Amino acid sequence: MAEKVLDITNVYKRFGDNNVLNGVNISISRGEVVVILGPSGSGKTTMLRTINFLDPADAGEITIDGMTVKCQEKNKKKVRALRQKTAMVFQQYNLFRNRTAIENVMEGLLIVKKMPKGKAKDVAQTALDKVGLLDKADFYPAQLSGGQQQRVSIARALVMKPEVILFDEPTSALDPELVGEVLKCIRDVAKTGITMVIVTHEIAFANEAASRVIFMDGGVVVENGTPDQVINHPKTERAKAFLERINNPRASA
Amino acid sequence: MFDQSTFFQSFIPIIRAMPTTLILTVASIALALTGGIILSLLLTCPLKIIRTIFKIVASFLKGIPILVFLYVFNTSIDGVMAKLYSLFNLTYSNRNTPTLQFAIFALSLSYTPYLADMIISAYNAVPRGQSEACTAFGFTKGQAMLHIIIPQMIVVAIPNFGNHFVNLLKATSLTCMVTIMEMMGTARNFATMNQKFLEAYTACALIYWIVFELFEQFFGFIERRSGRYLQPGALKVRART
Numbered sequence: 001m002a003e004k005v006l007d008i009t010n011v012y013k014r015f016g017d018n019n020v021l022n023g024v025n026i027s028i029s030r031g032e033v034v035v036i037l038g039p040s041g042s043g044k045t046t047m048l049r050t051i052n053f054l055d056p057a058d059a060g061e062i063t064i065d066g067m068t069v070k071c072q073e074k075n076k077k078k079v080r081a082l083r084q085k086t087a088m089v090f091q092q093y094n095l096f097r098n099r100t101a102i103e104n105v106m107e108g109l110l111i112v113k114k115m116p117k118g119k120a121k122d123v124a125q126t127a128l129d130k131v132g133l134l135d136k137a138d139f140y141p142a143q144l145s146g147g148q149q150q151r152v153s154i155a156r157a158l159v160m161k162p163e164v165i166l167f168d169e170p171t172s173a174l175d176p177e178l179v180g181e182v183l184k185c186i187r188d189v190a191k192t193g194i195t196m197v198i199v200t201h202e203i204a205f206a207n208e209a210a211s212r213v214i215f216m217d218g219g220v221v222v223e224n225g226t227p228d229q230v231i232n233h234p235k236t237e238r239a240k241a242f243l244e245r246i247n248n249p250r251a252s253a
Numbered sequence: 254m255f256d257q258s259t260f261f262q263s264f265i266p267i268i269r270a271m272p273t274t275l276i277l278t279v280a281s282i283a284l285a286l287t288g289g290i291i292l293s294l295l296l297t298c299p300l301k302i303i304r305t306i307f308k309i310v311a312s313f314l315k316g317i318p319i320l321v322f323l324y325v326f327n328t329s330i331d332g333v334m335a336k337l338y339s340l341f342n343l344t345y346s347n348r349n350t351p352t353l354q355f356a357i358f359a360l361s362l363s364y365t366p367y368l369a370d371m372i373i374s375a376y377n378a379v380p381r382g383q384s385e386a387c388t389a390f391g392f393t394k395g396q397a398m399l400h401i402i403i404p405q406m407i408v409v410a411i412p413n414f415g416n417h418f419v420n421l422l423k424a425t426s427l428t429c430m431v432t433i434m435e436m437m438g439t440a441r442n443f444a445t446m447n448q449k450f451l452e453a454y455t456a457c458a459l460i461y462w463i464v465f466e467l468f469e470q471f472f473g474f475i476e477r478r479s480g481r482y483l484q485p486g487a488l489k490v491r492a493r494t
Contacts, residue, residue, distance in 0.1 A: 052389055076393075084391040094382035098404045098482055108390045111400060140482040160390065 002029040004063075005195050006164050011050055011060030011071060013043075013219075020046045021057060022219040028164070028197065028212075033190045035206035036199045037230070038216035039242055044199045047216065048166050051197070052086045053079045065163040084112060087157035091169040093149040095141040101152045102128060102137040108160050127155040131185050147178030151185050158189065165189070167198040183209075203246055207231050215239045260452040263443050267453075267460050270439035274464075277357060277425040277435055282418055284361035289368025293376075296369055311366040320427050322359040327431040330355050356428040364421055371417065375410040376402070408479045415472030419465050426461070436460060 006028040013021040020043045028034055036044045050057040050071065051064075056079075057071035064085045069078055087108075095104050105124035109115040115123070128134045131151040141149050150170055157165050170186065171179045183202065187209050190196060200206065206213050206227055213230040215223035217238045223230045234240045295307040331347050338345035379402055387397030429438030436457060444453035 054385060054389060080391050080393070083389065086389070088386075088389040090382060090386065090389075092380075092382050094380075094386035096383065096386065096401050097380075098401065098408070100482075107400065108392075111396050112391045142483055142485045156390075 002031055004028070005030045005032075005065055006051070006197070007061075007063035007068075008047070008051065009061045009063070011047065011057045011062075013046055013050060013055065013057040020219050021050070024060070024216075024219070024221060026214060026221060026224075028195060030163075030195055031193045031211075033196045033209060033211045034198065034214060035210035035212070035227075036197065036214045036216060037201070037203070037206060037242070038222075042216045043219040044216050045168055048088075048168050048197060048199050051164075051166060052083045052088060054088075084160070085163040086166055087160045087162040088166045088168065089150070089153050089157050089170050091172050093141070093146070093153045093173075095149050095153055095156070097141055100138050100140055101133060101144065104141070104152055105156045105159055108156065113160070123159050124155070127159045128152070130158070130188070131155045145178060146174045147181045150174065150182045154182075154185055154189060158194075162194075164195040164197060167196060167200070169199050169201070171200065171202060201246070203231060203243070215242070217242070256449055256452055259447055259449040260456055263440065263447075263449075263453040263456040264460070266439050266443050267436050267457055270434055270436045271460070271464070273353075273433065273435040274422070274425050277353070277360065277428060277433070278418070278422045280357045281360035281364065281425070282421055284357060285364035285368050285417075285421075288361060288365035289372055292365055292369035293372040297373060297376075311369060314362060314366045317363065319360065319363045319424055320430060322363050323356060323427060323431045326355045326359040327352065352431060352433060356431055356433055360421065360424060360428070364417060367417055368414075371410050371413045372406070375406040375413075378409040379405045408483070411472065411476045411479060415469070415476070418472070419468050422465060422468065423461065 004027060006026075008024055008026040011021050011024040012019075024043070024047055026034075026047075036047070038044045046055060049055040050060075051062055053062075053069075053071075056073075060071045061068055062071065062082065063069075064082055067082055067085065069082045073079055095101075096107060099107060102121070102124050105127055106117075106120045109120040109123060110117065125134060125137065128137055131154055133148060133151055133155070136144060136148060136152075141152070144152065154170075167186065171182050174182060179202070183205050186196075186198070186205075190209055198206075198210070208227075210227050213223075213225065213227045214221055215230055215234070215236075215238075222236050223234055223239045230239065231243060234243060292307060292311060295303055296311065298304050298307075330350050330352065331345075334347075334350065335345045383401055383405065384397050387401050392400075425435055426437035428435055429441060432438070434442070440453045440457035444450045447453070
């Protein structure tokens with residue numbers, strides 16, 4: 001089997017009295033496309049945000065590409081070094097509003113990777129071309145549709161050459177007719193062999209594009225297997241009930 | 254009766270005093286902005302004690318009329334300067350008192366809390382996701398502020414800043430009460446000497462309005478330019494080098 005690239009070990013997280021994560025253990029190999037499913041409040045987004053320390057967990061360890069950092073780590077340099085092995089695609093895109101599409105893609109290269117401007121521009125152009133938005137390079141985010149913004153943000157994540165890309169519900173804020181273009185874009189990226197962790201509600205997408213599906217509920221991993229195992233033949237009652245509701249929204253009413 | 258020739262004559266001395274008004278305005282707003290940046294950091298300090306102390310300070314500064322500040326500062330000039338000079342073993346002569354500097358200080362002090370509020374609200378107006386994206390990509394806090402957050406804060410703050418600027422411009426007229434010969438003081442002098450009050454004061458009003466309008470237009474222009482990227486309609490493809 002391929003080498004491990006991401007290990008989430010015994011991660012606990014609480015917000016006030018609310019225990020959001022209760023000992024999450026996930027291990028991901030290089031090149032895997034892992035989709036995380038689960039009802040809202042199950043801790044999937046929080047889990048994703050503990051990986052890059054946007055919301056540092058209270059206990060546990062994160063290992064990325066051989067570098068282990070304890071979740072309570074206070075040393076900013078160490079946390080930042082670990083973060084730089086990841087890139088994130090947000091639900092609300094979070095493109096830099098004061099930067100054009102191409103400047104958004106270049107920003108991390110210039111500031112974090114200290115790449116010379118000319119080279120960064122070349123890299124950014126190639127990346128924008130890959131997501132089909134080279135003609136929108138000089139547009140500001142406010143001038144792009146939601147789907148286009150999300151594709152720019154995928155390009156922005158790609159150019160950082162991360163060990164793993166984290167997708168936080170990348171299509172949840174989009175109009176239904178724009179979901180397709182973003183999913184296609186993610187699927188194309190997946191084919192390049194980069195490791196991805198995707199939190200989503202798109203079951204059909206999980207079924208077809210994921211190499212592994214994890215079902216979370218109550219802050220723990222409940223099911224973990226191939227899309228066929230988890231989506232079509234779930235073992236636990238909780239997963240069955242959730243999938244039932246998603247596939248058949250009217251039945252539960 | 255309104256004496257037109259005096260009205261027009263009074264323009265000359267008032268316009269000559271315009272540099273003093275502008276110096277007062279620009280120096281005070283610059284000092285107030287510096288103070289406002291420091292105060293905004295103190296008001297959002299993680300330590301609650303610091304926050305509470307400077308909330309009281311800010312409220313105190315806001316609660317006092319500018320004229321009172323000017324009088325208090327003006328009355329204490331000689332005492333303060335003598336103390337300051339004696340620290341360096343110098344003797345202070347009250348023939349060239351730094352009245353203007355003290356007036357600038359007084360004006361900026363009363364505007365500092367407003368500019369601090371302006372900065373804090375500009376910071377809060379930048380969506381949380383902007384700094385989150387910076388963090389997620391491994392920016393340091395300073396890099397995020399410098400390249401992403403502060404440029405967006407400035408755009409948010411410009412209309413507010415323009416308002417404070419023109420308000421301060423008008424407030425400088427109060428400094429004529431502490432013997433500074435800016436536009437208002439000059440108009441009053443001219444009026445007293447010629448015993449033509451209405452003429453001099455209406456001329457003064459007109460000049461204030463013109464200067465005000467010039468700055469309004471200027472800030473409006475800056476506002477439209479800097480906010481371009483937030484307007485979905487205005488497609489503006491920038492020339493790239």
